Every structure is written in structure tokens, then in C-alpha cells.
Amino acid sequence: MRALPWIVGGGVAAYVLTRSRTASSPAHPVALAPLSGRWVWPVPRWNGRAPVISDGFDSPRAGLPRHGGVDLMFARAATDPFKVGTPNGSKGCVMPDGLSAVAASDGVVWSASQTPQGFAVVIDHTPVKAATFYTHLEKLLVAPTMSAKSGERVRAGQPIGVIGASPLDGEHLKHLHFELWLGGPSDRIDPSSLMRGWETITDPNALVARNAGFTYRAIGESGDAYPEWIRALKGKAGVYVIRDLESREIVYVGSSAGRLYDTLTRHFQTWRRWKGFWRGQYGEGHDPGLTYPRNAVEVAARLTTPAKSLDEEMRLIARLKPRDNLIGQVEPVEEVIPF
Ligand SMILES: [Zn+2]
Known part of the structure; x- marks a missing residue:
């Protein structure tokens, strides 16, 4: 599998390095044209409830670089059983155990590996010049690989891992950290405006289990x-x-x-x-x-x-x-x- 000339460095390894940069991520205030192909939110619906962005792109982090992606959870409902301060709940948001993260669009798994922040996956969406990055997974549902050596293809909405928490996060709050790269890990953009046009899908695993x-x-x-x-x-x-x-x-x-x-x-x-x-x-x-x-x-x-x-x-x-x-x-x- 050829290396992608437009992905700078080695995917996740490069990502981890760029996280320690002191400069903040470049801002991309321009209105983006929708990407071609089918795009879905990388967190499926849970009991019919659509995910939300619980922490946005570029938000400041005490003692850390600014946020390079968006965090995805579910808005807390009055009936949710999860206590605040547990891995399943913050004041405003919740994340159940065992929910799958899904591929945002069709592509090839560029990397899938363990990192200090949990299992992470990068999907290359060539011919669309974009890659997506998912982390804090507690389990991979694709084969581990680097530089797309496995050649594993995924479809939009296909489960790629189980959503967990970052081992580096003192609160161990479960959520999916998601990034959209238009050039490589050094060129990640705020995906929120594009995501407004993306579908949310029913949890594919829940459907299989239920049916x-x-x-x-x-x-x-x-x-x-x-x-x-x-x-x-x-x-x-x-x-x-x-x-x-x-x-x-x-x-x-x-x-x-x-x-x-x-x-x-x-x-x-x-x-x-x-x-x-x-x-x-x-x-x-x-x-x-x-x-x-x-x-x-x-x-x-x-x-x-x-x-x-x-x-x-x-x-x-x-x-x-x-x-x-x-x-x-x-x-x-x-x-x-x-x-
Ligand atoms: Zn995050």
C-alpha cells in the first residue's frame, strides 16, 4: 500500500508529536465546501439520541495545547442513570459503555494502534483529500496497522473501535475525540460546520444484537x-x-x-x-x-x-x-x- 504523499509524517506518531507543539492549531474560518462521498457522525445514535459536540475545536486546555479536534458525547437527559464524575457522565453530557465509534466516510485504515491516549485510528479517505482521526478507543474493531500496510477498507458507518476514555485524563470520562485533517495531522480543521451536513446513523452493533x-x-x-x-x-x-x-x-x-x-x-x-x-x-x-x-x-x-x-x-x-x-x-x- 503506497504512502499518502499528503499525509505528513507517520500518522498517529506524527499526531502525538504535533500535540506537544506550543503553537495553537491554525484557524480555518473559511466556509468549507462539503466533502464528496457519504459522511456520517463518527458516534452513532444511542437509543435514538444523536451525539453532540461536548468540547469544540481549538478550546483552551489548562497546561496543554489547544484542542485539535472535537469531543463527541450525548447531551445529558434527566432520566440518564450516569452520575456526574463517573467515566459515563459529566455535568452536561453522557457516554454509555460499549458504544462503537464508526468510520466517518469510506476509506482505508491508515493506522490503528495503541497510543498514550488510548487506541487511535486514522482513516485515509482518498480520493477525497482528507483523513479522519479517532482516539480514546478502549478496543480496536479494525486490524492494527501502520502506514496502511493492512490495506483494510472501511465503509462510512462501519464500527472501527469501542469508545473509551483517555488514560491520561484524570477524570477518565468516556468520549470520542475526532479530528478531520485536510492535509495531515498538522492541518486539522474545525469539522463542526461540515458535520452539520453529515448523517447520524443507528448503532450498527445494537441493531445486530437487537434483531x-x-x-x-x-x-x-x-x-x-x-x-x-x-x-x-x-x-x-x-x-x-x-x-x-x-x-x-x-x-x-x-x-x-x-x-x-x-x-x-x-x-x-x-x-x-x-x-x-x-x-x-x-x-x-x-x-x-x-x-x-x-x-x-x-x-x-x-x-x-x-x-x-x-x-x-x-x-x-x-x-x-x-x-x-x-x-x-x-x-x-x-x-x-x-x-
Ligand atoms: Zn478531545
Whole structure:
């Protein structure tokens, strides 16, 4: 992989050296034309919440050079559980554990390595004459490399590392430090005006975990015939997942060793709630709401062998943590509908 003539020095190594310069970063007050290609915020949405710049470019730092990039976190909401002064929260901002930083645009990983400030990644966006720099990662999700030797290509929005804190930061506050270089580490610019035109994406890892590789589909209104793919579950073994249409929250995971259609569709038969059908399976007076309005949920299903269905259900409950499944719940009862 050829070296990029316009990247001065050795990427991260050069970056670390330039951080100790005494001169402040050059100001770029000119209005920048949008960069070509797809550009996304390098921090994805978290629970639907878009990231914010928690500390801007060129902000003064006591005893340190001025800020060479932007710090990205989430604006604190009243319901956030993170205490001020913990790695997950400052007074105004929060950062959850385990969130991925993503590539801001398509490119080649120029460097990915450990630095005193945590793992750092530089992505070269050639043919766009720009590179991006990400640091304070606690884990790399791309192969370690220098001078693009790995040749690893990334796409806009692809996870490149897990957001952590700088080991040099006394507060250990988790955040992503992000820089945009138009020439090299000595020519970093304030990316904030460009970022106003960039998309924010849904956390790709969260989506994979939440969907568990399933395709969720609507199942029509109460009184409609069930769609063909639901009717095809008659007499089959497998698992199903029910999620709330609006919030996308997984509400229930179930299985059947041979009556997948009946076991699934009983969740949409409101007479069961009226008759207290579910009560026997749970603690006295506890109604976990196992009957759902058909037009308010989506369903996914997967066939298994009869012997595997319960194991698969347990695995999915552990993984998806559905809202309404109770731990230690009895196996679904195979019974005859009483009318
Ligand atoms: Zn920073």
C-alpha cells in the first residue's frame, strides 16, 4: 500500500508529536465546501439520541495545547442513570459503555494502534483529500496497522473501535475525540460546520444484537386473516420474537416443539386476557401483558428441529432480554383452544 504523499509524517506518531507543539492549531474560518462521498457522525445514535459536540475545536486546555479536534458525547437527559464524575457522565453530557465509534466516510485504515491516549485510528479517505482521526478507543474493531500496510477498507458507518476514555485524563470520562485533517495531522480543521451536513446513523452493533438476525414483519389487524408466512408455521417447531412496532422494544420470545402457529397466535387472542388465561403461569395477581394488539407489534419467527426449540428460546431470552418474559417461566402449554 503506497504512502499518502499528503499525509505528513507517520500518522498517529506524527499526531502525538504535533500535540506537544506550543503553537495553537491554525484557524480555518473559511466556509468549507462539503466533502464528496457519504459522511456520517463518527458516534452513532444511542437509543435514538444523536451525539453532540461536548468540547469544540481549538478550546483552551489548562497546561496543554489547544484542542485539535472535537469531543463527541450525548447531551445529558434527566432520566440518564450516569452520575456526574463517573467515566459515563459529566455535568452536561453522557457516554454509555460499549458504544462503537464508526468510520466517518469510506476509506482505508491508515493506522490503528495503541497510543498514550488510548487506541487511535486514522482513516485515509482518498480520493477525497482528507483523513479522519479517532482516539480514546478502549478496543480496536479494525486490524492494527501502520502506514496502511493492512490495506483494510472501511465503509462510512462501519464500527472501527469501542469508545473509551483517555488514560491520561484524570477524570477518565468516556468520549470520542475526532479530528478531520485536510492535509495531515498538522492541518486539522474545525469539522463542526461540515458535520452539520453529515448523517447520524443507528448503532450498527445494537441493531445486530437487537434483531438477532431476524426479519420482523407486521401481522395485520385484529380480525384479518393471518399472513401466509404466519399460517405456514402450522405444525412446525421453532421460535418467535414479538416486538413493539413503535419503540422496537422486544416484548416477548417464545417457542414451540410442534405447534408454532398456535403458540404464537394465542398472543393476539384478547379473550385470553379476559379469561385470566395467563394467570396460572405467573405469580398471583401478576399480569405481564402477554396478549398484544396485533396492529401494535411486529413478529419474527425461525424454524428449528423440535428438540432444539426450547434451547433456542432460552438462548434468545438471554440475548434479547424481552420485556415480558419472566425468568424461570414454564414451557408454553400445548393445549386445545376451548371453543
Ligand atoms: Zn478531545
